[in-house]
Amino acid sequence: MLTDTRPARQRTIPRYQRVPRWHRMDMKVSPYLYIAPFFVLFGVFGLFPLLYTGYVSLLGWRTDTAGSEHTFVGLANYGKLLHDQFFWNALKNTLAIGVISTGPQLLLALGLAHLLNYKLRGRTLFRMSVLVPNVTSVAAVTVIFVQLFGRDYGLINYVLGLFGVKHLDWQAGTWSSWIAISVIVTWRWTGYNALIYLAGMQAIPFELYESAALDGASRWRQFRSITIPMLRPTILFTVIVSTIGALQLFGEPLLFNQSQTPETGGSQHQFQVMAVYTYEMFLGNGKFGYGAAISWAMFLVIVVIVAINLTLARRLRGVEE
Amino acid sequence: MRTAFRRAAAVVGAGLVLAGPALAGCGKSGSPSSGSTGPVTLTVNLYGDFGYKPLYEKYRQTHPNVTIKENVTDFDTHHKNLQQHLVAGAGTADLEAIENGQVAGYQSQAAKFENFLDSGVEKSRWTDQKVRAASSPDGKVLFGVGTDIGGLALCYRSDLLKAAGLGDTPEAVGAKLKSWDDFVNLGHEFRAKTPDKNVKWYDAASNVFNAIVAQADKGLYDESGKVIVETNPAVKAAWDQTIKSIQDGESAGLAAFTPQWNTGFQKGGFATITCPSWMMAYIKDQAKETAGKWNIVTIPGTGGGNWGGSYLTVPKQGRNRAAAIELAKWLTAPEQQAELFKSKGNFPSDQNLWKTADITNYKDDFFGGAPVGKIFSESMLNLHYQPLGAHAGEIGNVIGNALVSVEQGKATPDDAWKKALADVKNLTG
Numbered sequence: 187m188l189t190d191t192r193p194a195r196q197r198t199i200p201r202y203q204r205v206p207r208w209h210r211m212d213m214k215v216s217p218y219l220y221i222a223p224f225f226v227l228f229g230v231f232g233l234f235p236l237l238y239t240g241y242v243s244l245l246g247w248r249t250d251t252a253g254s255e256h257t258f259v260g261l262a263n264y265g266k267l268l269h270d271q272f273f274w275n276a277l278k279n280t281l282a283i284g285v286i287s288t289g290p291q292l293l294l295a296l297g298l299a300h301l302l303n304y305k306l307r308g309r310t311l312f313r314m315s316v317l318v319p320n321v322t323s324v325a326a327v328t329v330i331f332v333q334l335f336g337r338d339y340g341l342i343n344y345v346l347g348l349f350g351v352k353h354l355d356w357q358a359g360t361w362s363s364w365i366a367i368s369v370i371v372t373w374r375w376t377g378y379n380a381l382i383y384l385a386g387m388q389a390i391p392f393e394l395y396e397s398a399a400l401d402g403a404s405r406w407r408q409f410r411s412i413t414i415p416m417l418r419p420t421i422l423f424t425v426i427v428s429t430i431g432a433l434q435l436f437g438e439p440l441l442f443n444q445s446q447t448p449e450t451g452g453s454q455h456q457f458q459v460m461a462v463y464t465y466e467m468f469l470g471n472g473k474f475g476y477g478a479a480i481s482w483a484m485f486l487v488i489v490v491i492v493a494i495n496l497t498l499a500r501r502l503r504g505v506e507e
Numbered sequence: 508m509r510t511a512f513r514r515a516a517a518v519v520g521a522g523l524v525l526a527g528p529a530l531a532g533c534g535k536s537g538s539p540s541s542g543s544t545g546p547v548t549l550t551v552n553l554y555g556d557f558g559y560k561p562l563y564e565k566y567r568q569t570h571p572n573v574t575i576k577e578n579v580t581d582f583d584t585h586h587k588n589l590q591q592h593l594v595a596g597a598g599t600a601d602l603e604a605i606e607n608g609q610v611a612g613y614q615s616q617a618a619k620f621e622n623f624l625d626s627g628v629e630k631s632r633w634t635d636q637k638v639r640a641a642s643s644p645d646g647k648v649l650f651g652v653g654t655d656i657g658g659l660a661l662c663y664r665s666d667l668l669k670a671a672g673l674g675d676t677p678e679a680v681g682a683k684l685k686s687w688d689d690f691v692n693l694g695h696e697f698r699a700k701t702p703d704k705n706v707k708w709y710d711a712a713s714n715v716f717n718a719i720v721a722q723a724d725k726g727l728y729d730e731s732g733k734v735i736v737e738t739n740p741a742v743k744a745a746w747d748q749t750i751k752s753i754q755d756g757e758s759a760g761l762a763a764f765t766p767q768w769n770t771g772f773q774k775g776g777f778a779t780i781t782c783p784s785w786m787m788a789y790i791k792d793q794a795k796e797t798a799g800k801w802n803i804v805t806i807p808g809t810g811g812g813n814w815g816g817s818y819l820t821v822p823k824q825g826r827n828r829a830a831a832i833e834l835a836k837w838l839t840a841p842e843q844q845a846e847l848f849k850s851k852g853n854f855p856s857d858q859n860l861w862k863t864a865d866i867t868n869y870k871d872d873f874f875g876g877a878p879v880g881k882i883f884s885e886s887m888l889n890l891h892y893q894p895l896g897a898h899a900g901e902i903g904n905v906i907g908n909a910l911v912s913v914e915q916g917k918a919t920p921d922d923a924w925k926k927a928l929a930d931v932k933n934l935t936g
Binding site for chain 2: 250252270336338339355358444445446447448453472474
């Protein structure tokens with residue numbers, strides 16, 4: 187009988203077993219640890235608040251009533267929301283500002299990207315500088331635009347005045363305030379979208395343009411028949427991201443209001459968007475339950491609109507293919 | 508006091524709102540460390556400049572172990588932060604200021620503040636109004652000690668009135684301003700006679716409206732804490748009177764605490780303004796170059812009414828509550844209140860001071876040497892109790908916004924009133 191009398195340590199172990207246990211653990215666990223920071227942060231600052239807000243939205247919790255933090259009211263807050271003229275007003279304002287800011291913004295971005303795609307001197311500088319408005323803080327940008335849109339001494343009114351237009355009180359009117367806010371949003375996000383388009387454009391094979399040029403297609407024709415169709419997935423992405431951004435609009439309309447009550451969105455709530463209305467109810471008036479319900483309703487509205495967006499986009503693609 | 512700063516910070520604050528509850532329960536630390544002589548750092552959260560800086564220096568002479576850190580934010584952000592931090596259970600400063608129109612909103616949370624009655628504060632120092640607004644509903648907890656009070660007067664530009672031939676001395680002007688009808692009528696006359704047609708009679712309709720309502724027996728709330736905006740004839744009457752003056756072209760339409768309003772002080776865009784004593788400091792800040800061009804008279808109507816004024820509170824979540832209570836008591840003691848009136852224009856809420864020669868003899872050169880001490884003392888004696896409720900400040904703002912929409916020409920008076928009522932319902936319902 188043959189017995190291995192060497193000390194256990196010196197025995198030959200099959201290769202697969204030679205990997206130490208901690209190493210195998212490392213192989214299995216490490217990937218999770220690497221992605222953990224995101225999920226931990228998302229859990230703490232994303233998921234938990236989301237769920238907790240959902241829970242709060244079922245309560246009648248408000249600061250002006252002592253002991254109301256534990257009163258369960260079921261879906262009453264949501265029921266109330268359906269008849270709340272201020273909520274519908276906020277939804278209307280959000281959609282309107284969303285449309286008049288997202289549309290021009292994406293068109294401008296497309297044009298800008300097209301220009302940046304040419305061989306220009308100092309191209310990188312131009313490409314980087316379009317991103318500057320986006321990396322500037324929303325507060326700083328809005329404060330400056332509020333000066334520009336000033337009623338009495340604003341630059342924009344001054345220029346309009348040269349053409350004989352009477353001084354506009356931009357905050358006072360419905361359309362004027364919508365346009366002003368849209369301009370701020372457009373200023374901030376056009377460059378960002380342009381860079382995304384630019385990246386998409388650079389992935390388009392050059393040969394397509396070459397052969398089109400040989401066939402005698404003009405620049406405009408090339409843009410329409412090659413660039414746009416090839417960019418479709420990118421365009422779809424920007425449309426969805428911009429739509430979500432527009433529906434969550436908050437800083438610009440809040441800071442655009444110069445009054446003592448910025449959360450009202452104008453003297454008649456003419457530019458009070460959904461997020462600002464949530465803020466007014468939640469913090470301004472201390473109606474935590476109701477504010478949370480608006481917050482969730484806003485979430486649902488975003489989901490619905492993005493779903494419509496996607497369906498339409500799929501359909502469009504289907505038609506052309 | 509009520510000062511408006513710009514509010515970029517509000518955005519950041521709002522972003523943290525939803526994370527607030529997650530932090531709840533982290534900050535229940537500290538016990539009142541009474542009579543300690545070890546180094547203590549006290550944080551003081553204020554809205555606007557209360558003029559406390561020199562007083563802190565003075566306090567340190569007798570309390571060398573105390574370091575005081577003051578944080579100033581704007582009115583709106585300050586109160587939202589406080590509310591948020593109280594609910595979250597963490598984040599308040601050792602001392603927190605609360606404004607008069609907001610204070611009743613904290614009554615339901617009185618248990619979250621130190622009770623000043625437990626540390627030997629006498630209620631009798633203040634008027635019933637000032638005490639009740641900062642007490643729990645049963646009156647057993649006094650959670651705020653009064654700093655200044657916003658008794659009303661009327662500030663006017665004597666040079667502009669003189670130019671319109673309406674006389675410039677307080678005697679001459681005061682004699683023409685007995686009632687609010689007088690005020691509106693004199694405004695009409697002023698507009699007709701003023702050589703510079705760009706000068707309006709008053710700054711903002713909301714300031715006139717608030718002054719008229721502040722003088723009524725009951726304003727926005729009744730005794731039981733119910734909102735009576737819709738049913739109280741005094742409110743509608745004040746609205747109608749204010750609307751009449753807007754339609755007459757008397758309002759400059761400069762919404763209070765906006766940059767345009769501030770510019771209005773500098774450019775002389777209006778001849779009169781509702782003037783609680785803290786407004787004197789605001790005017791001096793905004794328009795230094797108008798020194799000597801102003802004067803003050805008794806407010807039309809009952810000669811009373813209140814706008815603003817503040818309290819200091821000590822939230823229970825603070826770490827150095829005993830030291831904080833001591834500082835709050837010291838800052839609101841009669842000597843300091845009297846000093847702040849003379850240095851800053853904030854009229855003392857301590858009613859015993861109203862009779863002292865130190866206060867009543869005080870005159871202010873910026874306002875043409877007007878006997879401001881006497882005027883505000885008399886205004887305080889005309890002040891009577893008016894029930895306040897949780898949302899008094901917000902309701903005032905809602906109606907103010909409705910008046911702004913009329914001033915902007917964006918709404919008819921009827922629509923604006925209806926909208927204001929709907930807003931009030933939404934606020935309280």
